[in-house]
Amino acid sequence: YGAAGAGMRQCEKFGTTYFSNGAYIDLVPKEASAEPFWQRGLQAVVQTDTFRNPVVAFLYERGWRQGFANAGFPGVDAEFEL
Secondary structure: OOOOEEEEEEOOOOOOEEEEEEOOEEOOOHHHHOOOHHHOOHHHHHHHHHHHOHHHHHHHHHHHHHHHHHOOOOOHHHHHHO
């Protein structure tokens, strides 16, 4: 997958801007992530902010993803190809 480099990235097709810290790209558009959490609905807060927690992200990569593989889901490489 390769390194992204730090800074802002822009989608060539849609022009949406995303932030990269050099290791990861935050796929929540900058415009949406700048909005204070109390102005967003509970569903939006839970969906996006949960995975910004390093512990949750670690557990997802080390546990949930393997559970999906055991349940017959195609895996990260196949997901990337989709």
